[in-house]
Amino acid sequence: MRRIMVGVKRVVDYNVRVRVKPDNTGVITEGVKMSINPFDEIALEQALRIKEQGLADEVLAVSIGPSDTQQQLRTALAMGADRAILVQTDAAMAPLSLARIFQKIAEAEQPFLTLLGKQAIDDDNGQTAQMLAALLDRPQATSCSKIDIADGKATVTREVDSGLETLEVDLPAVLSVDLRLNEPRYVKLPDIMKAKKKPLDVKSVADYGVTEGAAFRTVKVDPPPSRQKGIIVKDVAELVGVLKQKGLV
Amino acid sequence: MSKILIVAEHDGAKLNVSTAKSVTCAAKIAGATIDVAVLAADAAAIAAEAAALAGVSKVLVVENAANKEPLAAILAPQIAKLAAGYTHVFGPSTTFGKDIMPRVAALLGVSQVSDIMAVDGSHTFKRPIYAGNAILTVEAPAGAPVVATVRVASFEAAAAGGSAAIEKVDPGAALPSHTRFVSRSGATTGRPDLQSAAKVVSGGRALGSAENFKLIYSLADKLGAAVGASRAAVDAGYVPNDLQVGQTGKIIAPQVYFAIGISGAIQHMTGIKDARTIVAINKDGEAPIFESADIGLVGDLFTIVPEFEKALG
Ligand SMILES: Cc1cc2nc3c(=O)[nH]c(=O)nc-3n(C[C@H](O)[C@H](O)[C@H](O)COP(=O)(O)OP(=O)(O)OC[C@H]3O[C@@H](n4cnc5c(N)ncnc54)[C@H](O)[C@@H]3O)c2cc1C
Numbered sequence: 001m002r003r004i005m006v007g008v009k010r011v012v013d014y015n016v017r018v019r020v021k022p023d024n025t026g027v028i029t030e031g032v033k034m035s036i037n038p039f040d041e042i043a044l045e046q047a048l049r050i051k052e053q054g055l056a057d058e059v060l061a062v063s064i065g066p067s068d069t070q071q072q073l074r075t076a077l078a079m080g081a082d083r084a085i086l087v088q089t090d091a092a093m094a095p096l097s098l099a100r101i102f103q104k105i106a107e108a109e110q111p112f113l114t115l116l117g118k119q120a121i122d123d124d125n126g127q128t129a130q131m132l133a134a135l136l137d138r139p140q141a142t143s144c145s146k147i148d149i150a151d152g153k154a155t156v157t158r159e160v161d162s163g164l165e166t167l168e169v170d171l172p173a174v175l176s177v178d179l180r181l182n183e184p185r186y187v188k189l190p191d192i193m194k195a196k197k198k199p200l201d202v203k204s205v206a207d208y209g210v211t212e213g214a215a216f217r218t219v220k221v222d223p224p225p226s227r228q229k230g231i232i233v234k235d236v237a238e239l240v241g242v243l244k245q246k247g248l249v
Numbered sequence: 250m251s252k253i254l255i256v257a258e259h260d261g262a263k264l265n266v267s268t269a270k271s272v273t274c275a276a277k278i279a280g281a282t283i284d285v286a287v288l289a290a291d292a293a294a295i296a297a298e299a300a301a302l303a304g305v306s307k308v309l310v311v312e313n314a315a316n317k318e319p320l321a322a323i324l325a326p327q328i329a330k331l332a333a334g335y336t337h338v339f340g341p342s343t344t345f346g347k348d349i350m351p352r353v354a355a356l357l358g359v360s361q362v363s364d365i366m367a368v369d370g371s372h373t374f375k376r377p378i379y380a381g382n383a384i385l386t387v388e389a390p391a392g393a394p395v396v397a398t399v400r401v402a403s404f405e406a407a408a409a410g411g412s413a414a415i416e417k418v419d420p421g422a423a424l425p426s427h428t429r430f431v432s433r434s435g436a437t438t439g440r441p442d443l444q445s446a447a448k449v450v451s452g453g454r455a456l457g458s459a460e461n462f463k464l465i466y467s468l469a470d471k472l473g474a475a476v477g478a479s480r481a482a483v484d485a486g487y488v489p490n491d492l493q494v495g496q497t498g499k500i501i502a503p504q505v506y507f508a509i510g511i512s513g514a515i516q517h518m519t520g521i522k523d524a525r526t527i528v529a530i531n532k533d534g535e536a537p538i539f540e541s542a543d544i545g546l547v548g549d550l551f552t553i554v555p556e557f558e559k560a561l562g
Binding site for chain 2: 012014017018019020027094095096097099118119121122123124125126127128129130131132133134135137138139140141142143145155158159160161162163164165166167168169170173178179180215216217218219220221222223224227228230231232233235236237239240242243246248249
């Protein structure tokens with residue numbers, strides 16, 4: 001079975017304006033819209049396209065998170081994933097622990113390709129893919145904007161600060177994806193119905209021999225420093241005047 | 250006592266300024282000894298630059314043809330070996346460091362502190378989460394190595410004037426052959442570098458075409474500024490990806506940032522939170538960009554930009 005494993009994280013939707021809790025222990029997530037991390041949605045879309053090209057037989061969606069994450073995994077199944085595993089936990093998890101769980105699942109499921117988002121838009125850590133590649137002792141390529149699979153290899157284009165970089169990696173490999181890789185499909189209603197019958201296994205963190213808990217102690221969470229309210233100038237002449245006064249032009 | 254190893258970023262010939270900024274971050278840890286590791290095919294010139302950074306004690310040089318291109322799978326095992334005896338290993342939070350450092354962290358058996366924006370103590374750091382909409386202060390456990398990336402926009406570059414010892418070392422790591430470099434394409438534009446420029450002019454979706462984006466280039470050249478763009482402008486193909494500013498593009502801290510025809514989405518604003526002065530030109534007076542702009546001008550960019558350029562003389 002030629003399998004692709006995809007990571008799917010449940011995060012606060014990217015359109016939500018996040019607010020810090022008054023007691024500075026975290027951000028307010030109660031009553032806030034939750035979605036699949038946008039980068040993970042792109043990873044899933046890519047896996048589905050590779051399968052549709054006849055280059056894979058099965059797409060496995062994996063998430064580590066609270067029980068409500070079943071919603072996001074059902075969405076992933078409705079998009080076209082064949083089955084899903086939820087490693088259920090309410091605990092904050094260290095990136096290395098997440099990578100260890102993915103490692104255990106990869107060892108059992110033997111995917112030829114693992115696709116993860118380049119970062120999750122909640123904690124913005126950007127670590128899991130690289131750590132998984134290290135633990136598996138396999139190739140990695142981060143921030144991929146193009147992926148071609150052929151002859152047991154992946155040729156990938158990465159978005160880097162200086163432009164674009166192309167690498168060739170032997171499979172199996174772990175790739176993290178960037179926004180320009182593709183545009184994810186919309187889920188259609190009949191697919192949502194069909195997805196209800198697809199297998200979704202619920203596991204625990206302990207099933208993989210990993211302990212729950214964050215890597216670091218949270219001391220506090222603060223709102224960012226706010227900028228002072230600016231001025232509106234009426235025309236170009238005034239703009240140039242203000243800029244000159246500030247020594248900026 | 251903190252002993253910090255900084256992984257140098259370079260292009261094979263010259264040190265990237267991200268290294269000098271990482272040194273400044275490390276120097277915020279009281280009493281720290283700071284060494285820099287240069288892994289390259291031909292390291293002499295790069296090592297000399299690193300040795301001249303104020304505050305650096307020693308430069309470790311690993312010269313190996315395999316280190317010609319910055320491949321994480323090749324560099325990480327060498328860095329993990331070099332890390333022995335260090336309390337901290339820092340790299341820049343550029344695409345180079347973001348790729349390599351988590352792999353180093355995993356090999357050392359720790360999670361990474363991503364994007365340090367402030368140092369509160371040897372193991373306590375501030376970092377942005379939720380695209381910078383919240384600032385998290387974390388404390389890493391003492392007794393385990395701290396592997397971290399440094400948000401370069403938060404720190405000034407360390408000055409020159411140092412004279413560190415340069416030492417060749419062989420980390421003796423087994424290197425894989427499963428990852429191969431093919432090519433790199435990037436524009437050398439002759440314009441100031443977006444990540445270190447004092448002035449940046451950015452255009453958004455409103456420009457409408459690559460042709461129209463010439464307005465932005467022209468204004469930037471007049472100002473001696475670097476050119477940036479919103480994701481929408483990059484996605485639409487007006488400009489290449491390396492110009493993108495924001496959560497998934499570059500995080501910059503220029504003296505002045507001109508946002509032209511950019512609405513001011515949170516993901517874009519993340520990239521310019523540390524800009525000293527933000528100037529917004531937008532025809533929609535209600536655009537969110539005006540909430541963060543220091544100077545706003547409401548109107549059509551297609552008339553304002555040429556007029557502005559002319560007014561600059
Ligand atoms: C996970 C994720 C990551 C993202 N990362 C980034 C990122 O790194 N960087 C980024 O920029 N975006 C990012 N985005 C996208 C972001 O949400 C916005 O979609 C994007 O920034 C919008 O670009 P824009 O402002 O150019 O376009 P729009 O939002 O379409 O704004 C165009 C603006 O131009 C104005 N305008 C139109 N015509 C004129 C005219 N003639 N004269 C003057 N003004 C005019 C309009 O009033 C409007 O305000 C990300 C999104 C997601 C989901």
